[in-house]
Amino acid sequence: MSKSKEYVTILIFAGKIVENLHFNPFCYNWWLAQSINKNPTHIPLLLIRVYSSPTEAINTCYEKVFHSNAKFSGPQVMGFDNSDIIQQLLDNIIFCLYMISFRKLNVIMLGMGKLKKPEWNYTGEEYKSIFQSYYDNTKSAFIQEVEDEECVVQIYTNNTLIRTYNAIDPDEVWLCIGRLSNYSRKKLFGLENLYTQICIQQAQIPSCMVSD
Template sequence: MGFDNSNIIQQLLGNVIFHPFMFNLGKLNIFVLGIEKSKNLKWNYVGERYKSIFQYKFDGIRSIFIQVLKDEEYVVQIFTNSTLVRTYSDIDPDKIWLQINRLSNYPEKKFLN
């Protein structure tokens, strides 16, 4: 299909402003679906369009954690078996991760890198 041709790839991505990417944080694979820069140190300078997703166990069951920043709040939604089981929101991401009480070996702001 030509995806090994850098000219074709450049043409396809020419007008793309953002594309999702993944980074590893320890054993977690975090998929970043949206991002924006801000001046908010509490959010590690990540802006309102930030959205990421990763899998981790919640109450012993593999679950999906979705993180978003909206309306000046940091929100974490946890889905298990396609059902929303918990939502946390606060202006301070550190407080949310203390409430979630999971992944304590990761600094809270690392999730916003």
């Protein structure tokens, strides 16, 4: 049985994180799913740059430099299977993104927060998730957030914000949108996922002291 080729990869520079670029509608252009657990409840995401995938980046570069059509596994060449490199890439991440998959949707979790609202599964400010689906027959990005104790859904088409919906909870905001009724509203927000519930429990509930 043949073994895959092993590459000696050294991380020279991990790059910089730009919140508005890497944690908003454009995040689909910058992150690569990497599952380590064989039976994951969530899939962590790793950062990529320049091309739509590491394989495209490596093969395009190799072809330009060596004028060869040889094909390589981008993630392996870039060291994305190297636990030490992965840890270095994740060191300065504002929030370690992860992806939840169900049916035909992949929901990416972009941020986590907590409030004393059991009906929202205790999620709160800074909680943010995103997934891609169709809006008016065009593939669009749906960003879901919690702001000022309201649930907000922004819809981006071709990287342009076209609609914003606000309501008191996930059920109400998706009733306003009137789409994807075959999914649980909390599931669309990512709230029913076990790992998400653990992250929410670990998040700090905003509070202040009398002296503040």
